[in-house]
Structure formats: C-alpha cells, structure tokens
Amino acid sequence: MASVVPLKEEKLLEVELGELPSWILMRDFTPSGIAGAFQRGYYRYYNEYVNVKRGSIARLSLVLAAYVVFNYRRSHKELKHERPRKYH
Amino acid sequence: MNENLFASFITPMVFGLPLVTLIVLFPSLLFPTSNRLVNNRLISLQQWMLQLVSKQMMSIHNTKGQTWALMLMSLILFIGSTNLLGLLPHSFTPTTQLSMNLGMAIPLWAGAVITGFRNKTKASLAHFLPQGTPTPLIPMLVIIETISLFIQPVALAVRLTANITAGHLLIHLIGGATLALMSINTTTALITFIILILLTVLEFAVAMIQAYVFTLLVSLYLHDNT
Numbered sequence: 554m555a556s557v558v559p560l561k562e563e564k565l566l567e568v569e570l571g572e573l574p575s576w577i578l579m580r581d582f583t584p585s586g587i588a589g590a591f592q593r594g595y596y597r598y599y600n601e602y603v604n605v606k607r608g609s610i611a612r613l614s615l616v617l618a619a620y621v622v623f624n625y626r627r628s629h630k631e632l633k634h635e636r637p638r639k640y641h
Numbered sequence: 642m643n644e645n646l647f648a649s650f651i652t653p654m655v656f657g658l659p660l661v662t663l664i665v666l667f668p669s670l671l672f673p674t675s676n677r678l679v680n681n682r683l684i685s686l687q688q689w690m691l692q693l694v695s696k697q698m699m700s701i702h703n704t705k706g707q708t709w710a711l712m713l714m715s716l717i718l719f720i721g722s723t724n725l726l727g728l729l730p731h732s733f734t735p736t737t738q739l740s741m742n743l744g745m746a747i748p749l750w751a752g753a754v755i756t757g758f759r760n761k762t763k764a765s766l767a768h769f770l771p772q773g774t775p776t777p778l779i780p781m782l783v784i785i786e787t788i789s790l791f792i793q794p795v796a797l798a799v800r801l802t803a804n805i806t807a808g809h810l811l812i813h814l815i816g817g818a819t820l821a822l823m824s825i826n827t828t829t830a831l832i833t834f835i836i837l838i839l840l841t842v843l844e845f846a847v848a849m850i851q852a853y854v855f856t857l858l859v860s861l862y863l864h865d866n867t
Contacts, residue, residue, distance in 0.1 A: 599673065608681050613671075617729060620667065624731040627660065631648045632731075637820070 646813060650737050650806065665735045668722035691718070698854065702861075705760075709861060716745070717854040724805060724846035737806045742798035746857075750794040753861040801853055808843045815839060 598612075625632075653660040675684050691714060698717075699710050720736060727734025735741050757765040769786040770779065819832045 595670075605681055606679075608683060613683065616670070617726075620726070621729050621731060624729075624733065627653055627655065628649070628731055631645065635645060 646810065649731075649733065649809065649813070652738070653733050661733070661735065664733050665723075668719065668726060671722065672718065706861065712749075713854055713857070713861075716749075716857070717850050720745075720801070720853055721846075721850040724850065727805065727809070728840070728843065728846065734805060734809065736801055737809065739798060739802045742801045743794070746794040746797040746801075749857055749861075750797065753857075754790070797853065797857065805846065808839075808846065811839060812836070812843065 653664065672687060673684055675681075679685075680688070694717060695710060695714050698713065699707050702709075723734060723736050726732055727736070754765075769783050769790075771782070771786075774782055815832065815836050819829060819836060822828050822832055
C-alpha cells in the first residue's frame with residue numbers, strides 16, 4: 554500500500570479509497586471502543602465550539618436542531634399518516 | 642386523529658431497544674462541567690443561574706436542611722431542562738410519564754418524612770394535630786391530617802404529569818385545528834395567535850419546576866427542621 558503510517562492508526566480522511574473496507578474492519582467495535590469514539594467526538598465538538606471564551610449560540614442551536622431531526626426520524630412512521638394527501 | 646393524539650406520549654423504542662434512556666440522558670449533554678475559574682459563556686450562565694436559584698431556595702433552611710442542596714438543585718435542573726427540551730418539535734418529554742414522576746416524588750418525600758420522624762419524633766407526630774382544635778374534633782382531624790400527609794407524593798407526581806401532558810395535548814390540538822382551518826381564511830389568524838399565546842404560556846413549564854421543587858422544599862422544611 555502507499556501509506557507510510559500503519560493502517561490502523563490513520564485518520565479517516567487520510568485513508569486511501571482502496572483501503573477503506575479493511576480500515577473499517579480494523580476499527581474497534583467493542584462496547585468500550587464505541588464509547589471511546591463517542592467520547593472523542595463529543596469532546597472534539599465541545600472544545601472547538603463551546604469551550605471557548607465567547608462561544609456563539611449558533612453551535613448550541615445546531616445541537617438542538619440535530620435533536621429535533623433525530624426525534625423526527627424516530628417518529629416518522631406515525632407522522633406519515635398526518636400528511637394532507639388524498640390517499641394515505 | 643384518535644390514535645395520533647397520544648402517539649407522542651408512547652415510550653420510544655427502536656428495534657426493542659429502549660431509546661428512552663438516551664432521551665432522558667440528553668439534557669446532561671447541555672450542562673458541561675469545568676474546573677476553571679473563568680469559564681466559557683455556557684458554563685458561566687449556568688453557574689450564575691444556579692447560584693441565584695440555590696441562594697433563594699436554600700436560605701430558609703438550617704444547617705441540616707442545607708445538606709439537601711445538591712439533591713434539590715439537580716432536581717430543579719433536571720425537570721427544568723427536560724420540560725424545556727420537550728417544547729421542541731417532535732420531542733419526547735420523559736416527565737409526561739407518571740411512572741417517572743412517581744419515581745422522583747415518592748423517594749424524596751419519604752426521605753424527608755422519615756428524617757423528621759427519626760430525629761424529632763415528637764415534633765413530627767405533633768404535626769398531625771393543629772394547635773387549638775376543640776376536643777370533640779380531635780379524632781377526625783388526626784385522620785384527615787394523616788390522609789393529607791400520605792397524599793403529598795401522589796399530588797407532587799400527578800401535578801407535574803398532568804400539567805405537562807395537558808400542555809402538550811393542547812398544542813397538538815390547536816395546531817391541528819389551525820391546519821384544518823387554513824382553507825377557511827378569516828379564522829386562521831385568530832387561531833394562530835392563540836397558538837402563539839399558548840406556547841409562551843407553556844414556556845412557563847419552568848414555573849412548573851419552580852412549583853415542584855418549591856413544594857418539595859416546603860414539605861422538607863416542615864418535616865425536617867420546623
């Protein structure tokens with residue numbers, strides 16, 4: 554392969570396209586691995602946009618909007634029947 | 642419309658997994674912790690609000706009652722944030738479930754009453770008979786006071802459930818009515834205005850928290866310290 558760093562430690566944007574399946578399979582899918590991934594993602598977002606001295610309300614509203622979208626997807630099945638259509 | 646009205650109060654499950662756990666834990670994401678002296682805006686705002694509320698609520702207690710400060714402050718934060726997040730579109734509000742509110746009310750009330758009975762037995766028992774009652778009325782009054790004591794946790798839980806659920810239902814109904822009346826022009830303006838007013842009134846779900854914690858607080862105070 555054309556990478557210098559071992560495949561396991563490469564970040565996603567630096568993996569080459571042909572190596573992608575083996576990269577995905579090599580990721581840590583144990584519960585502690587998944588929890589670690591969520592924690593890392595959370596702290597990346599938090600430290601970059603919220604934990605600064607003059608954080609804006611826009612990034613926080615993005616979190617709330619994502620929450621709304623998440624709930625909409627969850628309840629889509631029941632909401633399908635409330636659309637104003639002639640034939641449901 | 643029949644089934645849809647209450648569909649938003651069903652406990653959310655996804656493939657049999659309790660999604661409701663995630664939704665209950667979500668408000669904790671919005672309250673970060675920090676060890677610094679000067680924090681970011683979010684934490685500073687929350688710290689200021691928390692200091693304001695705790696000073697106002699805990700000032701009436703003596704030393705022993707103030708050990709409950711952490712518990713009561715987390716209670717008000719949790720209920721407040723959960724109710725406010727439930728006002729977002731399509732959200733699920735955990736405090737609409739009576740099971741959860743009973744689970745919050747009964748242990749807290751029982752803790753207060755039992756603390757009062759353990760540490761000041763005579764004073765706690767004396768609460769069952771108000772001062773200056775005429776002698777023939779005493780048995781009946783003791784029974785009435787006992788009933789009013791045991792109804793306190795149920796009242797706390799049902800009050801919170803009923804208020805939040807009724808507010809959400811009203812929003813659903815009036816919103817549906819507005820959509821249905823869109824084809825008939827003149828009444829729509831009036832109905833949308835009513836929706837707006839109702840939503841702002843419902844934002845006083847925060848006042849609900851105030852009511853909850855305050856009633857709990859008063860009960861704690863009376864039973865524990867007198």
